[in-house]
Amino acid sequence: MTTPLELTTALNQLDSTDLVLVDTVGRSPFCTDYVRQLLGFFDGIAACRFLLMPVATRDREMDTVTKAFSPLKVDRMIFTKADEAHTFGSIITHNMIHRTPVSYITTGQRVPEDMETASTEKITTRTFGDAR
Numbered sequence: 001m002t003t004p005l006e007l008t009t010a011l012n013q014l015d016s017t018d019l020v021l022v023d024t025v026g027r028s029p030f031c032t033d034y035v036r037q038l039l040g041f042f043d044g045i046a047a048c049r050f051l052l053m054p055v056a057t058r059d060r061e062m063d064t065v066t067k068a069f070s071p072l073k074v075d076r077m078i079f080t081k082a083d084e085a086h087t088f089g090s091i092i093t094h095n096m097i098h099r100t101p102v103s104y105i106t107t108g109q110r111v112p113e114d115m116e117t118a119s120t121e122k123i124t125t126r127t128f129g130d131a132r
Contacts, residue, residue: 029068
């Protein structure tokens, strides 16, 4: 899709769908023109806005990217590439700083098959081990 109208039309056609993910093709969050362009696409669309972030991203970079996308008013997080990370500590750190709820964690390349609903238990067990 190359225009806000195309996005609105597509979303209207998918109105009965529970979850629609719009990939923004991994553009740099540091390009303010790009973030402004995204704002134009989503202006007037009543939807939950997710920011996707690889689990293995360093804390400082997560913070910087989150702040760069803050004009989009992100509602929730999806952490990706969990299968490539040994720990989920970055998720805990990010949540402590930004207080953005985590909805999903992806564990592979196939979407939506490799998407799991996030839970406190999954995140803490993966970070600290099973305390039972």
